[in-house]
Amino acid sequence: MPGLDAARAAALLADLGPLLPGLASPALVVDLDAVDHNIAAVLRRCGDDLGGRAADRWRPHVKTLKAAALVRRLWAAGVFRCKCATLDELQLLLEAAAEDGREDSLDVLLAYPLHEAAFHAAQRLAAAHPAARVHLLADSPDHALALDRWAGPGRPLDLHLDVDLGMARTGSPPAIWSDAVARLSSLSHLRIVGLHGYEGHLAWSQTDEAAAAYDRLCDLAAAFACIGTEPLELVTSGTHSFSAALDHPRLNGGSWRHRISPGTVVLSDLRSQPAAALLGLQQAAYVLARVISRGSDRVTLDAGSKAIAPDRPAPNCRLPAWPGLVALSPSEEHLPLRREHGALPEPGAAVLLVPDHVCTTVNLYRECLLFRSGHSPARAPVGASGHRLFSAQDLLA
Numbered sequence: 161m162p163g164l165d166a167a168r169a170a171a172l173l174a175d176l177g178p179l180l181p182g183l184a185s186p187a188l189v190v191d192l193d194a195v196d197h198n199i200a201a202v203l204r205r206c207g208d209d210l211g212g213r214a215a216d217r218w219r220p221h222v223k224t225l226k227a228a229a230l231v232r233r234l235w236a237a238g239v240f241r242c243k244c245a246t247l248d249e250l251q252l253l254l255e256a257a258a259e260d261g262r263e264d265s266l267d268v269l270l271a272y273p274l275h276e277a278a279f280h281a282a283q284r285l286a287a288a289h290p291a292a293r294v295h296l297l298a299d300s301p302d303h304a305l306a307l308d309r310w311a312g313p314g315r316p317l318d319l320h321l322d323v324d325l326g327m328a329r330t331g332s333p334p335a336i337w338s339d340a341v342a343r344l345s346s347l348s349h350l351r352i353v354g355l356h357g358y359e360g361h362l363a364w365s366q367t368d369e370a371a372a373a374y375d376r377l378c379d380l381a382a383a384f385a386c387i388g389t390e391p392l393e394l395v396t397s398g399t400h401s402f403s404a405a406l407d408h409p410r411l412n413g414g415s416w417r418h419r420i421s422p423g424t425v426v427l428s429d430l431r432s433q434p435a436a437a438l439l440g441l442q443q444a445a446y447v448l449a450r451v452i453s454r455g456s457d458r459v460t461l462d463a464g465s466k467a468i469a470p471d472r473p474a475p476n477c478r479l480p481a482w483p484g485l486v487a488l489s490p491s492e493e494h495l496p497l498r499r500e501h502g503a504l505p506e507p508g509a510a511v512l513l514v515p516d517h518v519c520t521t522v523n524l525y526r527e528c529l530l531f532r533s534g535h536s537p538a539r540a541p542v543g544a545s546g547h548r549l550f551s552a553q554d555l556l557a
Contacts, residue, residue, distance in 0.1 A: 165443070168194075169480040169512045172446065175531055180510055186467035187448040188521070188528040188542070189512065190427070194444035195230065198426050199237045201439040205406065206420070215239045217406070219269065219395055221423030222249055222544075224519045228256035229530060229540040230426070240265040243395065243421045245272045247281055248544040254289040263291035269320060269395065271356055271421075273299035273330055279310050281550040283317075290315075297322050297356060300332045301340035304347065311349035319347075320354040320395065323380060325373040327361040334380040345387055354393035355381055358421075362401050364434040370404040378410040385415065392416040399424040399435050429469075429518035430478060446512040447477070447521065448529075449495070454507050457499040463513060464490040467524060472516040479511055 172191060176183070206217040215238040222244050225231055231253065234242065240262070244250050250270055257266040266289075270282055274296065286294040295318040298304035304319065311317055321344075322331030337355075344352060357377040362370050374396065381392050394414075397405040399422040405411055411418040424432050427445040435441065449463035468490075469476040475487035477495075484502030487495055505511060515521040522528075523545050530538045 166480045166483075168443070169446070172531060173481075173510060173512060175537065176448065176510070176529075179529075179537060183448070185448050185450045185510065186463040188525040189446045189448050190230065190528050190530050191442070191444045191446075192233065192530055192532040194428075194442035195233050195426060196237070198428060198439070198441050198444060199233060199239070201441060202422070202425050203237065203239075205403070205439055207406075216241075216417075217419055219243050219419040219421045220426065221245070221271070221398065221421050222253065224423040224427055224522060226252070226522050226544040227528060227540055227542045228252055228259075231256060232260070234426070235260070235262060235265075241267040241269075241419065243269045243271045243423070244544075245270070246544065246547065247278065247285065247550045248546070248548055250282060250294070251285055252544040254285055254292055254294075257292055258289055263289050266292040267295075268292065269295040269297070269354075269356070271297050271320070271322075271358075271395075273297055273303060273322060274307075276306075276310055278550070279307060283311070286317075293318065295320050295353065296350075299330055301336065301343055304340075304344055304350065304352075308347045308350050313349065316349055316351045318353045319350040320356045320393070321352060321384075323355050323357040323377055325357045325359045325376065326369075327358065329360075331356070331358075334376045337380055338383045341383055341387070352384065352387050352392075353390065354395060355384070356395045358398065359396065359401050360398055364400050364403075366401075367404045370401050371408055374405060374408045374411050378414055378416075381414065381416050394418045395421055398422050399432050402435070403438060424518060427518045427522070429521075430514060430516040431472075443480075443514055445518050445522065446514060449511055449513055451505050451507050451509045451511070452494075454504060457504075459485065459497050459499075459504050461495040461497065461511065461513075462493065463495045464493045466492050468495070468513055468521050469515045469517045470524070471520045476516045477513040479513055482511060 203214045206214040219241040257263045324331035324333050359373050394416050397420040402420040402422045428441040447468045449461040451459045452462050453460040474489040485497040525542050
């Protein structure tokens with residue numbers, strides 16, 4: 161897999177060298193050179209022939225990044241449209257854009273169906289940053305009508321319709337949305353600007369199934385063409401299906417604007433192997449851990465389920481510099497590794513781990529260490545990790 165490079169992991173450990181005596185582990189380490197490499201690789205895949213408009217095809221999901229310092233690498237590459245799932249992520253984006261004087265460039269889709277309290281909290285966040293464009297998501301026609309009631313008077317809110325293309329997690333099937341065109345044309349406080357069709361149930365190899373799903377989405381877009389004054393935006397595709405979407409002729413050739421939304425590709429992980437191979441991604445996010453115990457054919461690290469990929473089964477990570485070690489099932493603070501071949505690291509030795517799932521790994525950390533060639537390491541907050549308390553009114557002291 162591209163990016164699982166023992167030499168690069170060794171170089172990062174060398175960069176960490178002066179810090180290691182005083183740096184406790186586990187710690188999240190991010191290679192900014194690899195981040196910029198990966199962003200450029202996605203933009204090339206979005207279309208060299210588009211020139212500077214390649215960024216117009218990508219609305220990356222920032223659930224992977226969760227840090228303003230990393231989001232700013234997207235902005236530096238001209239990618240100002242993005243997608244998020246939590247109020248914490250929305251707040252981070254809006255506040256970072258305000259700090260940078262880029263509110264008028266930011267365009268963010270909160271791609272999660274909100275209940276009423278969360279809706280009002282999101283509405284307050286958006287109202288505090290009026291120059292930014294914030295889109296909301298409707299789970300069903302009834303939910304869209306409820307959002308319209310909750311919105312009340314004021315500036316119309318942009319709305320995407322969540323289309324269930326077979327994942328059966330959120331959204332409504334195309335037929336239900338199609339039957340509701342007349343009902344939704346009377347929304348008072350919302351304007352329908354897009355369709356969100358996330359096909360996350362499909363594997364990289366299921367290109368025929370993906371093509372059929374995109375055809376259904378395009379048919380639905382044609383049915384909604386009568387609503388609104390601007391072309392609809394069709395948002396599809398995370399890391400495991402974006403290439404099929406970019407190659408789909410109808411998504412590319414309709415009267416709508418199609419955008420893909422992979423976010424994991426910015427940092428990469430083990431689950432993203434097909435995308436990493438296609439794009440030539442470099443691994444950008446690692447967990448620094450240390451050996452805390454050693455047996456005859458086993459070592460244990462201080463990086464259990466509270467430190468790396470808690471949602472993934474064993475092995476939930478790999479060690480580029482120690483390919484003969486295989487991760488076993490973790491406990492909360494411990495990660496045992498079985499020796500299959502080669503040597504064992506010494507007690508106290510620092511190692512770098514590549515997570516199987518980087519999104520859930522980043523979410524475990526409040527800060528990360530950033531590295532870039534020719535620069536000193538810097539610490540940065542992971543501002544949208546976890547969940548803060550949000551209230552529609554200032555009722556919580």
